[in-house]
Amino acid sequence: MRIARLCALALAACLGWAAPAFAQDSYPNRSIKIIVPIPPGGAPDIVARLVGQYLSQSLGQPVVIENRSGANGNLAGEVAAKSPADGYTLLLAADSGIVINPHVYAKMTFDPMKDLVPISTVATNQFILAVNPKLPVKTLSEFVDYAKKANPPLSFANGGVGSQHFFAMEQLKQRAGFSLLNVTFRGGSPAMQSTVAGDTQVLFAGGESGGQFESGNLRPLAASGKERSKRYPNLPTIGETYPGYAVDIWLGLFAPAGTPAPIIAKLQKQVQEILARPDVAEKINVSGSLQPLILSPDEFAARIRSDDEKFSKLAKELNLKIE
Numbered sequence: 001m002r003i004a005r006l007c008a009l010a011l012a013a014c015l016g017w018a019a020p021a022f023a024q025d026s027y028p029n030r031s032i033k034i035i036v037p038i039p040p041g042g043a044p045d046i047v048a049r050l051v052g053q054y055l056s057q058s059l060g061q062p063v064v065i066e067n068r069s070g071a072n073g074n075l076a077g078e079v080a081a082k083s084p085a086d087g088y089t090l091l092l093a094a095d096s097g098i099v100i101n102p103h104v105y106a107k108m109t110f111d112p113m114k115d116l117v118p119i120s121t122v123a124t125n126q127f128i129l130a131v132n133p134k135l136p137v138k139t140l141s142e143f144v145d146y147a148k149k150a151n152p153p154l155s156f157a158n159g160g161v162g163s164q165h166f167f168a169m170e171q172l173k174q175r176a177g178f179s180l181l182n183v184t185f186r187g188g189s190p191a192m193q194s195t196v197a198g199d200t201q202v203l204f205a206g207g208e209s210g211g212q213f214e215s216g217n218l219r220p221l222a223a224s225g226k227e228r229s230k231r232y233p234n235l236p237t238i239g240e241t242y243p244g245y246a247v248d249i250w251l252g253l254f255a256p257a258g259t260p261a262p263i264i265a266k267l268q269k270q271v272q273e274i275l276a277r278p279d280v281a282e283k284i285n286v287s288g289s290l291q292p293l294i295l296s297p298d299e300f301a302a303r304i305r306s307d308d309e310k311f312s313k314l315a316k317e318l319n320l321k322i323e
Contacts, residue, residue, distance in 0.1 A: 027087055027263050031062040034090045034253075037076035037097055038159070038187035039069045043206040043290060044251055045189075047123045048092040050283055051253075054274040055267075069186040072160040073097030074105065081115035085258035087267065091116065095250045096164050099307040103315040104162035106323050113308075119253040119264055120271040121300050123284060124293040126225030126248040127168055127204035129238065130218040135201050140222040140241050143202070147178040156180040157191035157200035161322055165191065165204045167311070168224055168247040170318060175242045192218070204247075224248065231285065250293055250303065268297070 032055070036048045045067065052063035068076040073096060080091035098112045110116075129140065135154075137143040147154050158165035161184055173179065180202065185191040188206045195203045196217045204224060205212070210231065212218040222238045223229045224247040239245045253271060255264060274280055275292040284290045295303065315321075 027266060028059055028061045030088065031064055032056075032059070032088050032090065033064045033066055034092050035076045035080050036065055036067050036092050037069060037073035037094065039067055039189055041189035042187045043123070043125050044092050044094055047251055047284065047290065050280065051092075051122060051271060051274060054277075054280060055270060058270050058274065071105075072101055072163050074101055074108065077101075077112060077116070078109050080254065081110040081112070081256055083256050085256040085260075087255060087259055087263035089256065090119070090267070091254040092122065093252055093254050094164065095252070095304075095307055096162065098252070098254075099304060100162055100164070100167070100311045100315070102308075103312045104320050104322050106321050115257050116254040117257050117259060117264060118297070118300055118304070119255055120268045120275075121250055121252050121293040121295045121303075122271065122275065123251045123290050124248055125206055125251070125290045126223055126229065127165065127206060128209065128213070128223055128229065128232070128235070129172075129202070129221045130195070130205045130209065130213070131202045131221060132195050132198050132200075133216060133219045134198060135219070137221070138219065140236070140238060143221055144176045144178055147176075147180065147202075153179050153181045154202055155183050155200040157183050157185060157194045157203040159188045159191055160184045160186070162315075162320065164247070164249045165206075167314060168204045171245060171247065171314075172238060172242070175245060230291070252300065 034048050034052050036045050038044055048065050052065055056063040068079055073094060076091060077093065077097050080089055083089035102108060102112060131137060131143060137146050156169055165188060183200050185194065191203050192205055192209050192212065194200045196212055205218060209218060213220050220232060220235055223235050224238055226239065226246040228237055229235055272294050275294050281292045284292055
């Protein structure tokens with residue numbers, strides 16, 4: 001029912017062109033707020049600020065970014081879901097806030113599938129498995145061997161139990177057969193800072209970490225996606241060592257359910273036109289392993305449905321439930 005509801009909302013966005021033209025033309029007439037579920041500096045924040053800048057230019061109104069971190073995106077999601085459905089409060093969500101949290105949190109104050117409507121995909125990102133450079137490992141195989149022998153266990157910095165960082169490492173631990181001490185933070189950026197400082201030893205780094213690799217503050221070992229990173233083509237994928245392993249994430253723009261279809265359609269059109277611009281794609285790429293992601297509403301709904309099923313199964317396999 002959750003997926004059927006989401007597909008219906010996405011279809012409504014598709015049909016927004018059929019609504020009276022004046023409904024679209026009158027929006028927006030004041031500033032728009034985009035809520036981001038992490039502190040400043042992480043991949044969703046980077047993308048939200050970039051898209052917000054261009055969206056402000058195309059719509060002729062200010063776009064303000066508001067960071068609401070905590071509970072792996074649930075705090076930001078709740079604020080957005082309970083905001084007026086008028087197009088002036090949006091949510092830049094990572095996939096974990098939509099398709100993972102409902103399966104790992106025992107109590108949710110909102111239902112992402114019922115209370116939010118998708119506007120557009122924005123970006124995709126794969127993680128880079130990275131370690132503090134003081135750790136005496138330079139390859140994935142060396143890391144796995146070292147982690148198996150480490151006593152006490154190495155500390156793994158991540159954006160929270162149930163986050164994509166967390167699931168990416170759980171899948172690797174299952175395949176490779178090692179254990180780590182889990183250390184959670186309010187997003188990938190503080191997790192990165194902890195690993196740079198040496199307080200933790202390993203993390204799955206996101207698009208905000210490119211500068212840390214180049215400066216030598218973090219040592220990249222392998223990419224999590226199906227294909228090698230375009231920015232780091234010499235870096236092997238984890239799947240090259242463990243066939244079938246592949247983890248990437250998507251970022252998407254959402255609005256409160258009930259937002260008028262013409263507004264959804266207008267925002268979708270504007271966002272996808274922005275993402276198609278070569279200069280925007282270049283700026284997103286410079287941020288790290290981020291890539292623009294342009295999907296049709298049907299394709300976005302299908303991706304959400306597929307990921308929802310995947311993480312429902314994985315959460316059950318791990319017996320993962322957060323009270």
